[in-house]
Amino acid sequence: MKKIVVLTVLALASQAVAIFAGEPESKQVVAPPPPPPPEFFRANEFDIGAFGTYATGIGSGNNAGKLHGWGGGMDFTYWFPWKYAGVRFQGTGLSISGGGGSRTVTLFPGLTEPVTVKGGGGSVPAGIITSDFLLRYPLDEVWPGVHLAPYMYVGFGGILLGGGGEGRTVSQTFTVTNDATGQTRDVTVTGRGVNRLRNNFGTDRVLGHVGGGLEYRFTPHIGLFGEVGFDFPNGASNNFLQTNFGLRYAF
Secondary structure, eight states: OHHHHHHHHHHHHHHHHHHHHOSOOOOOOOOOOOOOOOOSSOTTOEEEEEEEEEEEEOSSSTTGGGOEEEEEEEEEEEEOSSTTEEEEEEEEEEEEEOOOSEEEEOSSTTTSOOEEEEOSOOEEEEEEEEEEEEEEOOGGGTSTTOOEEEEEEEEEEEEEEOSOSOSOEEEEEEEEEOTTTOOEEEEEEEEEOOOHHHHHHOSOEEEEEEEEEEEEESSSSEEEEEEEEEEEOSSGGGOEEEEEEEEEEEO
């Protein structure tokens, strides 16, 4: 009888424990949120670029449009904590041709007929250095997946001219006829060839710099860019366009 009472009490106690303890707690696994997509254009970014360049004169002078040159350079850019603005230092080396060749001139107005002379061409090495302030707008902020950023810049710098184009002599021989006597005489005129670029600029000059471009990022670190800048040293005959196309690496 006692055994029956004890067993009954134990059974009731076990049921009470189960009721008050509630159902067994189930283990739930929560998946972590996916990582944010990488930014292709970032704040506090430092970029290094290398590019090829083409320059052509666009001033109003007689020789401006005939100036052109090829070269290359590098730029170094820092984007502020506000990633839409930054500063840049850019250096370019060029070999600029002055547009020589044949042309018709009158050596002594009123005494001689126009003659064809050659010279005044050649090339001059030049360096262009600029410091710029930049503004950009990454389009992937409104079009996800389009990692393209148009940008614009304004700044100042200088053009440094190397030697070349001077010291070479040109000469032209022509015949002068005396209308009164009919006598003729050969006359040789000798001059010094001067490069058109040297003729326009004269010496090293400070210049203003303004332009814009596009940069496309294949990865957050590697990009391709193209830009066109307008450089104006001084005087309409000295202005020229500088077109750059190259690669950038962003740290």
